[in-house]
Amino acid sequence: MSKIHFAHANGFPLGSYRVLLEALGQAYEIQGVSHIGHDPRWPVDHNWQALVDEQLALLHQSEEPVWAVGHSLGGVLLYQAALKAPGYFKGLILLDPPLYISGLRPWLIKLAKRMGNIDKFTPASRSRNRRDRWDDEQAMYRYLRERRLFSDLDERCIWDYIKSASHKEQGQQVLNFQPKIEYDIFCNVADNLWNSGPQLQMPVAVFTPEQDSVIHPAGLRGIIKSGFYWQSVPGGHLFPLQYPESTAQQIQAMIKTLHGHSDKAERCRTRFHSK
Numbered sequence: 355m356s357k358i359h360f361a362h363a364n365g366f367p368l369g370s371y372r373v374l375l376e377a378l379g380q381a382y383e384i385q386g387v388s389h390i391g392h393d394p395r396w397p398v399d400h401n402w403q404a405l406v407d408e409q410l411a412l413l414h415q416s417e418e419p420v421w422a423v424g425h426s427l428g429g430v431l432l433y434q435a436a437l438k439a440p441g442y443f444k445g446l447i448l449l450d451p452p453l454y455i456s457g458l459r460p461w462l463i464k465l466a467k468r469m470g471n472i473d474k475f476t477p478a479s480r481s482r483n484r485r486d487r488w489d490d491e492q493a494m495y496r497y498l499r500e501r502r503l504f505s506d507l508d509e510r511c512i513w514d515y516i517k518s519a520s521h522k523e524q525g526q527q528v529l530n531f532q533p534k535i536e537y538d539i540f541c542n543v544a545d546n547l548w549n550s551g552p553q554l555q556m557p558v559a560v561f562t563p564e565q566d567s568v569i570h571p572a573g574l575r576g577i578i579k580s581g582f583y584w585q586s587v588p589g590g591h592l593f594p595l596q597y598p599e600s601t602a603q604q605i606q607a608m609i610k611t612l613h614g615h616s617d618k619a620e621r622c623r624t625r626f627h628s629k
Contacts, residue, residue, distance in 0.1 A: 356444075358605075359413060359420040360386040361428025365481070365536045366595070369518025371425075373510050374594050377602035382421070387412060388518075390427065391535045398538040401546045402427075405539075406434045413442040421609055425449040425594050426568070429560075430544050436554055445557040445612040447605055450591050452568045453560070455547050456576020463545040478540035486529040491516055494527045503592070511595040551580025557612040559583035561604065566590040583611065 358378055362368050368375075368386045375384050387408055391398050396408035409431050413420065421444050424432040429451025436443050454460040466475040473479045488494040494516055498504040504512055519531045551558075560577050562569050564586055569577070578584055587604060589596045 355383050357420040358382040359422045361424035363426035364539045367518040370515040372514045374598035401544045409435045419444045423447045440555045448560045457572025460545045460548045472541050476540040481537040484533040488527045507595045557615040559608045563589045563593045
């Protein structure tokens with residue numbers, strides 16, 4: 355059975371995607387890091403380089419190349435991992451990644467970091483003061499349901515988020531995806547990927563939602579210019595958690611398309627087995 359390596363979005367542990375991953379798991383073996391950035395061996399750093407190595411450490415255990423699927427942060431981590439070690443991959447499917455490979459945005463991010471206001475340029479400012487504890491799971495659910503970020507999510511995915519991103523501690527329900535780590539991840543958004551698309555040696559697909567995509571038009575032009583497949587899908591940035599079953603179907607259909615684009619994938623398989 356072929357394997358899918360899945361990398362989650364910032365703040366949403368792997369377990370949040372249970373419905374999506376169970377649908378994919380009918381045809382693929384699934385693996386992924388549970389809480390990106392929480393292992394002290396791979397702390398959050400500039401341009402997420404250690405987080406890329408965290409992905410590579412798990413990929414190194416695979417006996418053959420994988421199909422890599424990443425949402426938001428996870429997509430950029432897998433993109434960078436594929437640049438560093440292409441032999442681990444059959445292809446990439448990136449779900450609305452903040453992938454800035456063209457246009458002015460990577461340069462604006464560099465400037466914002468140097469000026470010390472990157473938290474205003476990303477969602478980091480919302481992470482800084484994120485509520486992290488509730489009386490119980492039901493109280494956490496009621497709170498999340500009223501937040502714009504969660505208001506359109508599939509009910510099952512909200513509960514999966516609660517169960518994977520929090521735990522009981524001293525009689526309260528407490529986040530275990532630490533807001534400080536979430537904040538640091540946003541503040542270190544990758545700004546080092548300008549014009550890197552042509553370097554990838556495997557088929558790549560990018561899905562962007564119809565609303566609230568993090569990829570601006572100038573960035574989308576770079577994706578298309580790099581020869582990546584591009585597909586627009588219903589929903590917002592969290593579409594894999596809004597429409598998990600249909601997202602799984604779209605991923606499986608895209609894998610079939612990318613598998614037909616096998617010239618680059620074959621070169622990667624050869625490199626994998628010769629390393």
